[in-house]
Amino acid sequence: MSESMAWLTRDIRKARKQGPAEVARRRGDRLADLVACARSASPYYRELYRGLPERVDDPTLLPVTDKKHLMDRFDDWATDRDITFEKVRAFTDDPELIGRRFLGRYLVATTSGTSGRRGLFVLDDRYMNVSSAVSSRVLASWLGPLGIARAVVxxxxxxxxxxxxxxxxxxxxxxxxxxxxxxxxxxxxxxxxxxxxxxxxxxxxxxxxxxxxxxxxxxxxxxxxxxxxxxxxxxxxxxxxxxxxxxxxxxxxxxxxxxxxRTMYSATECTYLSHGCAEGWYHVNDDWAVLEPVDEDHRPTPPGEFSHTVLISNLANRVQPFLRYDLGDSVMLRPDPCPCGTSSPAIRVQGRAGDTLTFPSGRGDDVRLTPLAFSSLFDRMPGVELFQIEQTAPATLRVRMVKAPGADADHVWRKAHDGLTHLLADNKLDNVTVERAEEPPKQASGGKYRTIIPLPA
Structure with a gap:
């Protein structure tokens, strides 16, 4: 069976028309196919999946993987045995090779390392074609005929x-x-x-x-x-x-x-993971991806509750399979059908689990505050275009801001300081110092602004 762009586009539309049961069938078959491919060609997965059933179409049967373990076993991870860490690293060290085909076949992508560890990823044409086909379907659903006509104009x-x-x-x-x-x-x-x-x-x-x-x-x-x-x-x-x-x-x-x-929730490891709807939820593109909100022991988190982390499986990339991969985000699965009418699972994203700030309370225990506590505070604060909070010591926060045009910097800072002070006091963290930074928010090399930067472990 050919998986050309034209075939993928038709199949994605066909699956959505046929309904959730047909989407689930495709997802199960694709997972089983990818697991079989990984077992056959990747020494890492052959070892990891030893003892599993011959056919695996249930992701919960699979062990969890993450960036650290895959990078540590890089040469054993790839299903193309010509791929090595040294070859990929040398390729990414040359900016003249950006977008060129690695080994004449693959796209190479790196992560910015804001989560603490740089990733080197090899992506095959199947992955890129699936991503393009899914994106095209989503774009058409967002715009509708009138929107498409306006875009053409x-x-x-x-x-x-x-x-x-x-x-x-x-x-x-x-x-x-x-x-x-x-x-x-x-x-x-x-x-x-x-x-x-x-x-x-x-x-x-x-x-x-x-x-x-x-x-x-x-x-x-x-x-x-x-x-x-x-x-x-x-x-x-x-x-x-x-x-x-x-x-x-x-x-x-x-x-x-x-x-x-419209917003998207995705990652380099799965660029087509989900798409936003008019109701403010992200819908998983679940014919080509699996998303599992889980607790600290990787058990399913009930719908309506934020998870400790989330596991994803990219069902397209065969050259470096991402299977039950710990992405590090805290997400909530919607417990009821989304009013937008889309039948695929709907989620909300709280933020990186690793970005939660932990403070000593002075009473012998720790207090943790999530990124949402800070973003919701600054969201309702006029005069702030961009903010970044870095924990520079166990009980010290350094605040960097970009003020809105015309706003008074000192007035904005007083509001920010008062808001943070009250937030900390409400959580019995009067011992935490809030510092004003003169420098603007620090931008990671990948272009993102990390709004919350915890103290390094």
């Missing part, structure tokens, strides 16, 4: 806000498309999130995109520019990704641009 141009200084999956994929040509490459342009904001605004004004896709924090800065009248673009769709957003964030973006706003 606007020129159909995509502005992709990415980190352009490394082999990050967004820029590597864009570079591949640009190098190999095709119709889609003429409608897509990458814009560096590292360039000065004024220059980025000028370039976007000249490009006039119909679609704006990129890091949520950069899009929020552009939203302020649009509100101030310096940016004046008229996109059909704005798609923030890579960072958690609140409903008020997306409402503000929609008002500023007069555009539909």
């Amino acid at each position: 606007h020129g159909g141009r995509f502005a992709q806000l990415v980190a352009t200084e490394g082999h990050y999956v967004g820029f590597a994929g864009y570079s591949r498309m640009s190098q190999e040509g095709g119709g889609r490459s003429k409608l897509l342009r990458a814009f560096s999130v590292h360039e000065p904001l004024s220059r980025l605004v000028d370039r976007l004004n000249a490009y006039r995109p119909a679609f704006v896709i990129g890091y949520a924090s950069t899009i929020m800065l552009l939203t302020a520019e649009q509100e101030a009248g310096r940016l004046h673009i008229d996109p059909v769709l704005v798609e923030p990704a890579g960072e958690t957003m609140t409903d008020s964030d997306t409402d503000r973006i929609a008002r500023a641009f007069g555009a539909k706003v």
